[in-house]
Amino acid sequence: MSIPAAARRLLSAALLLGFGAVGAVAQPVTLAANHPNLVSLWHDVATRTVLAPATESRTPEEARPSFAHDPATLHLAIYDAVVAIEGRYRPFAVRPTAPAAGASTDAAVSAAAHGVLRALFPGRAAIWQPAYDQRLAAIPDGSAKTLGVALGSEVAAGIVRLRANDGRNMALQPYVSGTAPGAFRSASPNPIFRHFPAMRPFALNSLDQFRPAAPPALNSAAYAAAFEEVRALGGTASSLRTAEQLEVARFHTEPPPPFVSRNFGRLAASTPDVVDAARIMAMLYVSFADAIGACFEAKYHYATWRPFSAIAMADDDGNDATRADAAWMPALPTPNHPEYPAAHSCTSGALGEALRHIHGTPDVTFSLDSAVTRTTRTYVGAEAFNQENRIARIAGGMHFGFATVAGEELGKRVAEWVATRHFQRQ
Numbered sequence: 001m002s003i004p005a006a007a008r009r010l011l012s013a014a015l016l017l018g019f020g021a022v023g024a025v026a027q028p029v030t031l032a033a034n035h036p037n038l039v040s041l042w043h044d045v046a047t048r049t050v051l052a053p054a055t056e057s058r059t060p061e062e063a064r065p066s067f068a069h070d071p072a073t074l075h076l077a078i079y080d081a082v083v084a085i086e087g088r089y090r091p092f093a094v095r096p097t098a099p100a101a102g103a104s105t106d107a108a109v110s111a112a113a114h115g116v117l118r119a120l121f122p123g124r125a126a127i128w129q130p131a132y133d134q135r136l137a138a139i140p141d142g143s144a145k146t147l148g149v150a151l152g153s154e155v156a157a158g159i160v161r162l163r164a165n166d167g168r169n170m171a172l173q174p175y176v177s178g179t180a181p182g183a184f185r186s187a188s189p190n191p192i193f194r195h196f197p198a199m200r201p202f203a204l205n206s207l208d209q210f211r212p213a214a215p216p217a218l219n220s221a222a223y224a225a226a227f228e229e230v231r232a233l234g235g236t237a238s239s240l241r242t243a244e245q246l247e248v249a250r251f252h253t254e255p256p257p258p259f260v261s262r263n264f265g266r267l268a269a270s271t272p273d274v275v276d277a278a279r280i281m282a283m284l285y286v287s288f289a290d291a292i293g294a295c296f297e298a299k300y301h302y303a304t305w306r307p308f309s310a311i312a313m314a315d316d317d318g319n320d321a322t323r324a325d326a327a328w329m330p331a332l333p334t335p336n337h338p339e340y341p342a343a344h345s346c347t348s349g350a351l352g353e354a355l356r357h358i359h360g361t362p363d364v365t366f367s368l369d370s371a372v373t374r375t376t377r378t379y380v381g382a383e384a385f386n387q388e389n390r391i392a393r394i395a396g397g398m399h400f401g402f403a404t405v406a407g408e409e410l411g412k413r414v415a416e417w418v419a420t421r422h423f424q425r426q
Helices: 005-016 038-051 069-086 105-120 122-137 143-163 221-233 243-251 256-268 274-302 307-312 343-359 382-395 401-421
Strands: 364-370 375-380
Touching: 038 069, 038 105, 038 122, 038 256, 038 274, 069 105, 069 143, 069 274, 105 122, 105 143, 105 274, 221 307, 221 382, 221 401, 243 375, 243 382, 256 274, 256 343, 256 364, 274 343, 274 401, 343 364, 343 382, 343 401, 364 382, 375 382, 382 401
Parallel strands: none
Antiparallel strands: 364 375
């Protein structure tokens, strides 16, 4: 973190009183990815493993990998292994019986990461095994190394057991689109991420725990206002959308698996402290995975149409304030899953709220980059990131404004739940 030493001391004092309690002593925080560490190393190995093209499917994870859930599993194992040795925070799930006194944290982290990847992705050993061999070879032989490997391996096995049969291998039948006004029309028989609602959450009691209220009725003034906003701003030939708004929309069209994985790696490298790095990544990924799961539970529960369907079929929506335009097309491609709530807003809300709890202040400045625009954008506080996500999805023609607001609130509630029940100081 690029903050003065005095400010760091004040921030530490505030955090000792309890993460999430934003008090008068909280100072703005700026995150920079200039501290590569053991956690960021294993995050890189894990994301390369999860995102690798499938060559065989010996496990449910290899058959249907998840850029959100699989790294969350890995980072929980790393976190529980680290705090078993270093203390400072409460474990998430596993309290190992292997001795922690004298154990090498480096060995424990590597063994925990290795144990998870070996269990979930045995067919991708060409990625994770050399990294493990190289890391272990750099640790001097002796009791510290032996104890660390034993502890990390035990934690990994416990976390893997915790996540076994998580629901991802649910059989998916061809999707049947609705035909009534307001119903989602899929672009193919298999809209994406349909298995997410079947996957067991990490921290929530259930994925419908914070399901948002239904979107505005088609005949309401709120629906008509959101309809007109996306029609005017989000079409291919908008006269109201600015060049900056279109660039922002394009920035956020990189597919989530590489975008999220790469940029979360930046956050992993925002501190040289391996304990803090482990906590950051575990809290971020648990919040993210549960938020995206809850978001898609709500999406497929309500199964509402996208703007390109709504605008083309407006004569049938029962609202005199909307008008059909069969020629209207969104400025950018629309993802093939239901509209409400907006997934990008679900995850931006979760990310911002998690960072607020991690650092004890909402004034966290961070940067993300996009492979689509090949640019890096910096956000001065989480609210700036949320606002950008809202306009990006409207200006790109993918979402109604009310879906972005509902998604953001859902993500915040999930991250708040995670942060107030887990990853607390001892």
